[in-house]
Amino acid sequence: MTHPGIASPEQSRTGSMPRESADPSPSGSTVLSVRSAVYSYGSELALEGANVSLGRGEILAITGPSGSGKSTLMLVAAGVLKPTAGQVTYNDRIISNENERQRSRLRRSDFGILFQFGQLVPELTAVENVALPLLLSGVKRAKARAAATAWLDRFDVADLATSRPPEMSGGQSQRVAAARALVTEPTVLFADEPTGALDTVSGELVMSEIVRVAREAGTSIMLITHSAKVAAYGDREIVVRDGRTTESMIDLEATGTNA
Amino acid sequence: MSSPSLATSLRLAIAGSRSDRMRIALTAIGAFATTVLFCLAASVAFIGEASGPYRFDVLNQPGLRPGVIISMLALTIPTLVFVGQCSRFGAPSRDRRLARLRMAGAQPSEVARIVALETGLASLLGSLAGAGTFFIAKRQFSTEHVATITTQTELGGGGIQIDEVTTTVRLLPTDVTFTAWSIVLLVAVVPLLATMFSSIALRKVIVSPFGVARTQPTAPPTVLPAVLFGAGTLALVGWSTISEALDLHRRALPIVVIVSFCFFIMIVAGLITGGGSIAAAAGHFIAPRTDRPSLLIAGRRLISAPYTSARATTSVLLAVFIGSAVQATREAFLVGTDPTDTFYADTFDLLNVVLIAAIVLSAASLLVTTTEAVVERRRNLAALTAAGTPRSTLARSLLAETLIPLVPSVLLAATAGVLSARGLFGTRVETWDPSTGRSTWLDVHVPLVETATLAVGAIIVCAVVSSVSFGALQRSVDVSELRTAA
Ligand SMILES: Nc1ncnc2c1ncn2[C@@H]1O[C@H](COP(=O)(O)OP(=O)(O)O)[C@@H](O)[C@H]1O
Ligand SMILES: [Mg+2]
Numbered sequence: 001m002t003h004p005g006i007a008s009p010e011q012s013r014t015g016s017m018p019r020e021s022a023d024p025s026p027s028g029s030t031v032l033s034v035r036s037a038v039y040s041y042g043s044e045l046a047l048e049g050a051n052v053s054l055g056r057g058e059i060l061a062i063t064g065p066s067g068s069g070k071s072t073l074m075l076v077a078a079g080v081l082k083p084t085a086g087q088v089t090y091n092d093r094i095i096s097n098e099n100e101r102q103r104s105r106l107r108r109s110d111f112g113i114l115f116q117f118g119q120l121v122p123e124l125t126a127v128e129n130v131a132l133p134l135l136l137s138g139v140k141r142a143k144a145r146a147a148a149t150a151w152l153d154r155f156d157v158a159d160l161a162t163s164r165p166p167e168m169s170g171g172q173s174q175r176v177a178a179a180r181a182l183v184t185e186p187t188v189l190f191a192d193e194p195t196g197a198l199d200t201v202s203g204e205l206v207m208s209e210i211v212r213v214a215r216e217a218g219t220s221i222m223l224i225t226h227s228a229k230v231a232a233y234g235d236r237e238i239v240v241r242d243g244r245t246t247e248s249m250i251d252l253e254a255t256g257t258n259a
Numbered sequence: 260m261s262s263p264s265l266a267t268s269l270r271l272a273i274a275g276s277r278s279d280r281m282r283i284a285l286t287a288i289g290a291f292a293t294t295v296l297f298c299l300a301a302s303v304a305f306i307g308e309a310s311g312p313y314r315f316d317v318l319n320q321p322g323l324r325p326g327v328i329i330s331m332l333a334l335t336i337p338t339l340v341f342v343g344q345c346s347r348f349g350a351p352s353r354d355r356r357l358a359r360l361r362m363a364g365a366q367p368s369e370v371a372r373i374v375a376l377e378t379g380l381a382s383l384l385g386s387l388a389g390a391g392t393f394f395i396a397k398r399q400f401s402t403e404h405v406a407t408i409t410t411q412t413e414l415g416g417g418g419i420q421i422d423e424v425t426t427t428v429r430l431l432p433t434d435v436t437f438t439a440w441s442i443v444l445l446v447a448v449v450p451l452l453a454t455m456f457s458s459i460a461l462r463k464v465i466v467s468p469f470g471v472a473r474t475q476p477t478a479p480p481t482v483l484p485a486v487l488f489g490a491g492t493l494a495l496v497g498w499s500t501i502s503e504a505l506d507l508h509r510r511a512l513p514i515v516v517i518v519s520f521c522f523f524i525m526i527v528a529g530l531i532t533g534g535g536s537i538a539a540a541a542g543h544f545i546a547p548r549t550d551r552p553s554l555l556i557a558g559r560r561l562i563s564a565p566y567t568s569a570r571a572t573t574s575v576l577l578a579v580f581i582g583s584a585v586q587a588t589r590e591a592f593l594v595g596t597d598p599t600d601t602f603y604a605d606t607f608d609l610l611n612v613v614l615i616a617a618i619v620l621s622a623a624s625l626l627v628t629t630t631e632a633v634v635e636r637r638r639n640l641a642a643l644t645a646a647g648t649p650r651s652t653l654a655r656s657l658l659a660e661t662l663i664p665l666v667p668s669v670l671l672a673a674t675a676g677v678l679s680a681r682g683l684f685g686t687r688v689e690t691w692d693p694s695t696g697r698s699t700w701l702d703v704h705v706p707l708v709e710t711a712t713l714a715v716g717a718i719i720v721c722a723v724v725s726s727v728s729f730g731a732l733q734r735s736v737d738v739s740e741l742r743t744a745a
Contacts, residue, residue, distance in 0.1 A: 075645070078645070080644075080645045101649075104644075104647050104648075104649055105647065106647070107645070107646060107647035108646070108647030108648070109647070111646075111647070112646075113642075113645050113646045115642055115645075118638045118639055118642060119639065119642035119643070119646070120639075121556060121559075121639060121643070122563075122636075122639070123556070123559040123560045123562070123563045123564075124555070124556065124559050128555060128559070132552055132555070132648075133646065133647075135550060135551070135552045135555065136552050136647070136648060136649075136652065140550055141548075141549070141550045164563075180646075181646070
């Protein structure tokens, strides 16, 4: 199935996004890595040594019980929160050492972020919401709108272009939000329970579309979820417990053979 | 669920978040300020034959006291607006809490009672404190001291005799006595008004068992405010010409006063009702044209809630309108008077102080509105920030939302104020020149500098307030809003 609009976002790229053609790291494909990250909200320790590495084009599921620190791990990895200790590296940049202005610019240009709900500006139309990140990076109105329309089309919600978020269903808003997170063609998409507020059927539909579109664009996804069904979309899974990470498959084998 | 007892209602009224406590505190502060102003106005009203004299001569002239009282009462308009704004601060989340109560079976009247109780008690506390402070201060400042004052005595044939008298004076009318019923009235008036307002405001919000549905805002009217404003201004501009032609001044002075006051009210009504239309029109103009995200968001927000920002700046507009009229009136009065006689100049200076106070008070209610706008959408702002939207963009958007409708409205208000005062008092004044023994016509200057200072000052005050509220809330725009219950 082809979408007539697919080419358009490609054409409207700002060209300001730095993207290396080859990864210099020895593993050859790591885009983002979190090492021994610690984070505390005041006295509340939410992360106590988390390790994650995300490959180029990889979909990494991060699961774990509620309150285990998944969201905090994602916000640290995305450079929204600065870790109390440990290191976050994106390509060659140690972003955990950068200031908020630099990290904000990076999030705008290279990352996409998708939350459970409440991220669309309620007063803006769907197409304006999707165009917003492009306008922020200096793209002109007409071009930004054309690209936004094409991205709405990719998520099959082009007919909602002039609707406002309060008029949309949960599934429709998440499609629009996904289009907005991907419109700048980010290297990494961070998604925190993207279908958590949706019913099973529309949740699965939206999830599979996000995965399809991300695969087409070669975008890596850090997918936070507490649902095994959603986690199954991942190439690999990491479990967070009490602020610590365990690579589920490897850990199972390791403990299984050594015990 | 049985009808909640008074104690339960009370607990529900004040049980709540930080913004609930903030609303209660702000309501009390507003009630405090308003009650102090009412007490000041009342003390001027109670000046009798045996009182005085006072340092400020306006207080010694029975003919000028009504003007002083009216200025004081005019000052209570912005403070009352402030109380009204405060009683809605953080109200959306309270309304949601009340909706849950409805879901649990509470009757609409019980919900209304909780809200009325909250506002009533908060403002009663403020009022009591205000009246208490006033009477303590009245005691403290009631000492007499010796000073030289000018007195004016009206002579027979229209002349005025001016004397310098050295006597013991009081600074302010601290020697008047308040009757018991007047004290009760002064303490009760603000809580009563505030409770009425919050009950009316709640009625606009349908607190149904299924949640809160705000009644849809109707598109702001454009024709009516434009007609009111335009007709009122034109009528006053042509007023002196018309009334001279018909010789109204000599024939029916009360009618002249009443009719011209009606035109003033028309202009004010036009400004108030037109604020929403200006906001919506500006939004419609900007949103589809701009390349800037901050202006896009501001424009769209103006379209979807045109009255929100207009309401916040109404009292600023009124102050600018009245202020510009005062500046033009001042020119008309001063042009023909002896420059060494500072009576009029002093009186107008006092008025200007009152106006500046009014603008500052109005800005306080703007602070509440802009703060609330940020608090209400903190989750969305946090998500935008996480996605890399610079905070400066969000701050600029908030600033634009305040200034875009404010700037044209302030310009209109200032222009209308100057034009109508000039129309009312004429652009030329006839004076008698003793050196030539003939009467001459003097042009009344257009108070350009004064009016521009007032208008630009008001805009700057509002801009600062809007920036402050965003800056103070930057910390609240934090990631904890992004946590999703998993
Ligand atoms: N803003 C915050 N202030 C205080 N504690 C927080 C805050 N955000 C998260 N926490 C705590 O940090 C821990 C991890 O939270 P979170 O990352 O949201 O977990 P998850 O997404 O896995 O449910 C929890 O114990 C939570 O209570
Ligand atoms: Mg979470």
